[in-house]
Amino acid sequence: MKEPGRATGRNSFRFLPAVFKNRFFLYGISILSFLILWDLIAVLKVFGAFMPRPEEVVRYLGLMMVDPLAGRTLPLHLWASLQRVFIGFAVSVLIGVPVGLFMALNPYFNAIVKPVFDLLKPMPPISWISLAILWFGIGETSKVFIIIIGAIVPCIINSFNGIRLVDPELYDVVRMLGGNRRQEIWQVTLPAAFPAIFAGIQISLSVAWTCVLAAELVGAPEWMGFIIILGMNLSRPAMIIGGMVVIALTAWLLAVAVGWLERWVCPWKREFQ
Amino acid sequence: MAGKMGMSLEEGISVSKKKIICEGVSKIYIQKGVQKVHVLDQIDLEVGENEFVVILGPGQSGKSTLLRIVAGLESATAGRVLLDGKEVRRPAPDRGLVFQRYTLFPWKTVLGNVEMGPKLRGIPKKKRRETAAHYIHLVGLDGFENAYPHQLSGGMKQRVGIARAYANNPEVMLLDEPFGQLDAQTRYFMEKETVRIWETEKRTVLFVTNNIDEAIYLGDRIITLEGKLPGRKKSTYSVALPRPREHTDAAFLQLRHRIIEETQLLL
Numbered sequence: 001m002k003e004p005g006r007a008t009g010r011n012s013f014r015f016l017p018a019v020f021k022n023r024f025f026l027y028g029i030s031i032l033s034f035l036i037l038w039d040l041i042a043v044l045k046v047f048g049a050f051m052p053r054p055e056e057v058v059r060y061l062g063l064m065m066v067d068p069l070a071g072r073t074l075p076l077h078l079w080a081s082l083q084r085v086f087i088g089f090a091v092s093v094l095i096g097v098p099v100g101l102f103m104a105l106n107p108y109f110n111a112i113v114k115p116v117f118d119l120l121k122p123m124p125p126i127s128w129i130s131l132a133i134l135w136f137g138i139g140e141t142s143k144v145f146i147i148i149i150g151a152i153v154p155c156i157i158n159s160f161n162g163i164r165l166v167d168p169e170l171y172d173v174v175r176m177l178g179g180n181r182r183q184e185i186w187q188v189t190l191p192a193a194f195p196a197i198f199a200g201i202q203i204s205l206s207v208a209w210t211c212v213l214a215a216e217l218v219g220a221p222e223w224m225g226f227i228i229i230l231g232m233n234l235s236r237p238a239m240i241i242g243g244m245v246v247i248a249l250t251a252w253l254l255a256v257a258v259g260w261l262e263r264w265v266c267p268w269k270r271e272f273q
Numbered sequence: 274m275a276g277k278m279g280m281s282l283e284e285g286i287s288v289s290k291k292k293i294i295c296e297g298v299s300k301i302y303i304q305k306g307v308q309k310v311h312v313l314d315q316i317d318l319e320v321g322e323n324e325f326v327v328i329l330g331p332g333q334s335g336k337s338t339l340l341r342i343v344a345g346l347e348s349a350t351a352g353r354v355l356l357d358g359k360e361v362r363r364p365a366p367d368r369g370l371v372f373q374r375y376t377l378f379p380w381k382t383v384l385g386n387v388e389m390g391p392k393l394r395g396i397p398k399k400k401r402r403e404t405a406a407h408y409i410h411l412v413g414l415d416g417f418e419n420a421y422p423h424q425l426s427g428g429m430k431q432r433v434g435i436a437r438a439y440a441n442n443p444e445v446m447l448l449d450e451p452f453g454q455l456d457a458q459t460r461y462f463m464e465k466e467t468v469r470i471w472e473t474e475k476r477t478v479l480f481v482t483n484n485i486d487e488a489i490y491l492g493d494r495i496i497t498l499e500g501k502l503p504g505r506k507k508s509t510y511s512v513a514l515p516r517p518r519e520h521t522d523a524a525f526l527q528l529r530h531r532i533i534e535e536t537q538l539l540l
Binding site for chain 1: 345
């Protein structure tokens with residue numbers, strides 16, 4: 001108000017009532033406009049008859065919660081998918097993080113592993129499906145295998161880069177204070193690389209979700225991917241979108257949980273949230 | 274010129290034991306296998322026990338490299354550094370180094386940073402907590418023990434850096450342009466604090482700066498380097514002013530004038 005005409009940033013909206021500046025109010029506006037747009041598209045039949053209205057999807061979700069599809073209700077399908085995601089994700093972290101760390105810390109190990117890793121890394125996980133079926137059959141193993149193929153990559157890359165990007169002067173500090181090589185690794189390398197490693201773990205988790213759908217194309221009687229495919233076969237778009245919504249919500253909830261976990265284990269990063 | 278005023282190097286430290294001795298320290302970096310960069314040329318210097326010596330030189334005069342060699346983080350191409358008569362070969366906790374970029378551990382609190390030295394040396398928790406608390410108090414950070422570095426201002430960060438170096442109870446303190454990143458007011462204040470801390474817990478100090486006022490304000494003795502590579506020692510000045518010093522004091526300004534005139538450096 002002091003300098004009219006020079007208002008910048010949030011000041012330029014100062015004539016708006018306070019409620020319009022509330023973050024959660026704006027979130028609500030965002031979701032609501034999305035739903036209205038969606039409903040309009042459905043009602044105007046922009047995509048023909050195969051676009052359900054939002055309330056149909058909600059109704060269908062409610063139906064699937066209690067009515068078994070292929071012998072299972074929606075939560076059980078979701079649970080089957082979640083289990084695969086967790087197993088594949090856990091294995092990826094347990095193998096990927098140490099491999100990435102070791103690659104960064106040991107130049108010989110790096111020289112041996114990196115060329116192969118660089119060669120395999122750009123292959124889309126889905127391209128492994130056929131091989132996975134031939135190797136492991138259509139059971140759980142091949143699905144978890146696909147998830148690992150996808151989810152292990154960010155774990156390795158981020159652990160590797162996290163260590164390479166540690167401020168080298170911090171090593172000087174530890175050496176001046178009397179630390180040895182082992183202490184350099186435990187007191188500097190690992191804690192300094194931790195945020196990057198954690199970011200890799202977060203990416204891994206979302207990749208695992210992306211991969212679970214691909215993995216479930218391998219075939220199984222209970223899975224979220226099954227619901228989406230079934231919806232297509234039965235020409236029930238509400239079922240497809242319902243499945244998509246459930247997957248998105250679950251992945252989002254998991255990401256939020258991991259975010260909380262990070263704030264808990266990296267308190268020094270709080271400011272940057 | 275330095276001798277004319279009766280403040281020669283020899284007289285300046287004849288009263289005390291020699292703590293740090295640099296003998297003909299030279300440093301040549303070899304870049305990409307062939308190209309040589311001559312950084313330091315035949316540096317001789319002596320620092321007496323509990324003496325505050327400032328190395329004054331502009332950027333790119335090799336002064337930080339000299340300090341890193343004394344610290345043991347880099348090795349001299351020729352010559353040697355003696356600490357208490359023993360040759361310096363590698364970093365060790367008998368030298369406390371305060372870095373230009375604060376280089377605090379961002380994942381550690383103030384307390385965690387300050388107690389790092391004793392922790393690395395295997396001092397029991399209770400003992401090192403006491404030591405850390407003592408030095409946190411000395412640098413005036415009481416109440417900030419549990420703050421993380423990103424919550425501190427630049428001046429406070431460097432206080433942590435000083436406390437961290439002190440907490441290892443080093444024989445000598447090495448400070449590498451520690452206040453170069455601070456604004457003028459904070460810098461001036463930190464210089465006063467440095468004198469207060471040093472007078473409370475005397476140590477042999479080797480302080481590197483490019484700021485002539487800082488050098489005169491702090492040092493018992495000032496060693497100037499030539500303004501270009503390779504770094505060579507230019508002259509030595511004893512600062513016989515009583516502390517606390519005043520930047521506007523006539524003798525202060527006189528010495529400032531003399532150093533600028535003699536070194537021909539834009540300091």
